Each structure stands twice: as C-alpha cells, then as structure tokens.
Amino acid sequence: MKAATYKGPSKPYLEVKEVPTPKPGPGEILVRVAATGICHSDIHLFKGDFGPVREGFIPGHEISGWVEDFGPDVKNPWGLRKGDPVIVSWIVPDGICKYCASGKENYCPAAAGRMPGLVGINGGHAEYITIPEIAVIPLEKGVDIYYAAPIACAYGTAYHALREAGVGPGTSLVVIGAGGVGLSAIQLASAMGAYPIIAVDIRDFALEKAKELGATHVINSTKEDPISRIRDVLPDGADVIHEARPEPDLKLSMEVVARAGTIVVTGLGGPKSTFTVNVLPFVINGVRIMGSLGYRPRLDLPEIIKLVASGKVDVRKLVSHTYVPEQINEAYENLERGLHARAIVKWG
Template identity: 35%
Template sequence: MKAAVLHAYKEPLRIEEVDISPPRRGEVLIRVKATGLCHSDVNVFEGKTPVPPPVVAGHEIAGVVEQVGEGVTRVRPGDRVISAFIHPCGTCRNCVSGHENLCETFSSVRLKGIMPDGSSRLSMGGKEIRAFLGGGFAEEAVVGENALTKIPEGMELERLAVLGCAGLTGYGAVLAGKVEPGETVAVIGVGGVGLSTIQVLRSAGAGRIIAVGTKKWKLERAMELGATDTVNSKEEDPVKALKEMTGGGPDVVVEAGGNEETIRMALDAVRIGGRVVLVGLPPSSAMIPLKVASIVRGGITVVGNYGARPRVDMPRLMELIKQGKYDPSALVTGRFKLEEINEAVKLLEEGEAIRSLIVP
C-alpha cells in the first residue's frame, strides 16, 4: 500500500510502498477513506513529539473495515467507522473505572509508535516502521477495536474524520471544565479543537463564549459556530480584554493553543475561583513555569484533559451532529490527495488551515 512516511524530522514526507500485516487479536484493518491533518501530526514531523522515524502519522481516521482480528466483536467487515486518537485497552484500571481516555496501556506506547504488544503492523523491506496513533496517512491502517465507532446510516463518512481528535478533544474539554449553563467561557485557540469546543459549549448552554485567536478569518468562523465575542490577541492585550469584557475574567478558560504564551494567558485571564482546562499540547520537552502563588491565592482549578472516552462519548458527539448542534464540516478547509500531503502540512504550519483532509 502507499503511505506518507517520515524518515527524518523536519524533512518532507515521502509517498512510498509500505507493507501492512493482518490485524491481531483485538485489532481491525481499515481501508482509509480520509484522515484529518492535525497539529499533533506536525509536532511529530518536526520532532517536537519525538516518535522515532521512520513513522507514518495520521490519527483522525475515517474508513471501512476490511478485516478483523481474533476476538473482535464491536465491528465487522464492511462497517463504516471513525477511529479516535485514543486507543483504549479496555482492561486497565482507568479503562474499567470509566476513564478510558487515560488508558494506562495506551499511554505506555503512544509515543513509541507501536501497538500494545510492542510491535508494529507496518514494515518496509522487511524492516519494521512506526505508526503514530493509527498511521492514517496511508491507504490502510490497523487500530484496536476500542478506538472505533460505527457511523450511522445516512451520515457522510469523510466529513466525520475530524471527530477522531478535534471533536473528541473539544467534547472532553467541556466535560473537564464542568461548564454550567450560563457560565462565561473563553476559548484560547481557534483551530480544530477550539472550534469544536465552541460548538459543544453552545450545545451545553454556556452563556458568553469568547474566542481568542490571531487570525481574523478563524475568529469569524468561531462567531459562525457559536462564539458570542472575539478577541484578536495580535491587536490587543487579551488578558486585559477578557477581564474588562467579563468584569474580572471568565468562569472557565479552555486553552487549546498549546504553547507557553497561551497557557500563561489562560492562567492570567481566569477569574478568581475559576477553572482552566489545558487541552493544547506543547512540545513534549516544554517546561512552562507557573505563578503558583497566584493559582493558590486565587483558588484557581487547573485541569489537564486528554480528550473524551471513545466508546462512551463519540456516540454522544454523533447525536449532536444529528441534532444540528455540531458541524464537523465547518472545520475542514481543504482536501488533498496523499501525494499532496506536504502542501497541506505547509498550510497548517502557516496558520492558513484549520483541518485538511488527506484522501488516499
């Protein structure tokens, strides 16, 4: 099969022939129809998330089941599915206690680009290569069955690919923030995750929803999707603006930018007694100092959130789509063939894309 392979950090991806082995116990082979391109993938390409190359990335996967491994019961060949970026084992302490987004087994292997058994299903010339969170930038992918959700009839498969990360992360951010109806929420970062968060906030009954970003056209998209106000952090001091707009700061701030500046912004802007939800992923080596005294004196709750639960929350997200409360298509700003993936990467790095679909 063809796949976009990263051989060295900060080098262009190469479209090459890669061998893929059959799924093993609990695994599923998918014929990929579309995969969303996310900043987390770009972090891998740049070495900020140091998955060892050669590696095939891509974790917002939509496709059709071709083959199932031993013991698989949740899907069967022919099913249309999307894959979450979280692949729960289903048996560790966190999975069985209802926190499968924090699966301990998955956590131990996700940055190694291997399956839970310590091996990869991809190879070139007889040599094993890695797959990051599914390896969806290819014609086929093998993932664990617990990452998959079947698509209801009547829903277009390709447009749902972004649910696998952007949608699931946005949904998890609202759950983690324990947002109550009428509360004021600021969302810092208006990429795929931020715009998903805004849509879920609207459906959850949040009051004022303030989008913070640097691109005018993305802020306009945020308003279309449910934001009530915007702050352009390139044109004004965002912390000052948020505090003035809300009379002391938002009740909740969701940080979806994933860098030192936006994390500081979130902590400085939230009101006394408020909550900050960190969902943006900075480079794995980042060490960001915090004003601990201010957090303690202000009674600020800081929560890190790694998405929602694939088997529980993805069907709920589907229901929001059916009800017209969440539109994944609004996140898609481009569609590229697998051979054009480097062009899509460039646009995302330049901030000129929200989510691009890579279509084999």
C-alpha cells in the first residue's frame, strides 16, 4: 500500500512509498483510509517534541475511512459491517481502567502509550490502517467521509474542551488562535448556542474563516489591542476563554476572563513551554484554568457526528485545502506557513 513514512526531523519530514499492507490482529479492525487531516501536533511529532520517532513510522492521527476487514476476537459493539464509513480515534483507551469507567477515557494510561500516528501505533497517512476496535467510531449516513476526518482530532479536541469548560447557550466565549482546533471550537460553540463568540488571531484569512464559522467578533491582535476590543464587547470579561494556539501563555486570557470564568487550554506548547499566572486576580476572581487533552472517543465523537448529521455543523466549511498523498510534505510546509484553516489528504 501507499504510505507517507517518517524520514527525520529536517524537511521534508516524510517520504511517500510502498509498504506492506497491515493485517488486523486480535481485536483490531482494518480500515481503508479515505482522508487524513494535517494537524499541528504532527509538527511537534516530527521535531521530536514528543520523544524520538523511529524512521519509517507512519504519522497521521485524524482519520476517516471504511471498514475493510475484522481481526479475530473483535466484539464489534457498534455492529459495524465491511464498507461502513467510520472515523478513527487517536485516543485508544483500554475501556476497563478507572479513568475509562469514570468517563475520562482520554486520560486512560494505556491510551498514552498507543496513539495512532503519534505514539506507538502507525497512523493513517496511508491507504490502510489497523487499529484496536475501541478506536473505530461509526459515521452517520449523509456525512461526507472525506471532510469528516477532522472530527477525529480538531473537532473532537475542541468539543471536549468546550464541554469541560461548560460552554452552552449564552456562554460568552473568546477563542485565542483560529487554527484547526480554534475554528472547530467556534463552529461547535455557535451550534451549542454560545454568544458572543470572539476570535483572536494574527492572520486575516483565519479570522475571515472564523466569521464564516460563527464568530460574532474577530480581532487581529497585530492590528488592534485585543484587551480593549474584548472589553468593549464584554466589559465584565468572557465566561470561557479557549487557548487554542500552539504556544499558549495565558497572558491575554487572564486579562479578559470573567470572574468565576474558565480558561481551557488545548494548545500543546513545546517541551519547555510554561506560563505564569498572577496569583491575586486568579484567586479573588475564582478563575478556573484547565488543560484538556483530546476527547472521549466513545462519548464525544458520536455526539459531534450527530451535530454534523443534523446539519448544525457543516464540516466542509472548515477544510480550506485538500491534497493528494504525493503533496503531503507541501501540506505540512503550508501548515507551518500558517496557510491552512484545516487541510486534508485524500487517500481513497
């Protein structure tokens, strides 16, 4: 099969070549890949921020496709059949630990050691992928399978963060960083009834996309003072701030968060990234600061898929660029240049 394999930390990061098609092992499903997303986390991976990556590793953790085959001992709780459209979660929980039992399967210790395309398991930048069945989630009919790939990362990460932060009807929201996750958050929050929704970024085209996806106000922080602009709209601050930029620092967030408000961080930062918080306003304003990793595959992803199937969230609006596998290095180059809202590679 055709696959994009890791070469090393200097560009081009990947090489597209023929590799053996994997066979599903016990409890695994073979998925024929339709599309994979181009995600900023991959850049961290390529640069070794998550640890050393072996040459030949297949990245790609935002995956949609069709069920191709089942390995032995598959329990198939969703009743999947060959040819069914699915998305593949990059969080692969064991399903039995205390975290999974308490609905926090994104923090399952077993999942930390096997993230397809990121840690341990080959990912989806290929024509096929084998994956433990717990990570395979059915798509609803009518959902475009190619444009559904970002549900498995950008939308999932944004949705879980918004839910954890308590976003609902009437929640005032500021999203800092209108990349894939930030834009997904804006679109989902709009569908969830948040208002107003303020997007902050340094790229005009990203802010245009933010408006298209539901931002009520957009601020280019290189051209306007974001603190005073946000305070003009929200004199008492925002109920929720979503720090979705790759290098979160909480500086703007702490300036504009409302009393008893929440700052939720999904940007991963680099291995040495830190932030500092002024203690007095943090305490007396009762600010809640939380990190949010990914999503709960069996809980969050089906809910997002319902939102998409109902027409409340149009995933086609998020994707700004589509590539063929041979263009995958160009796709990452463009990602690093900040040109994408979200990009996908079509494999099938």
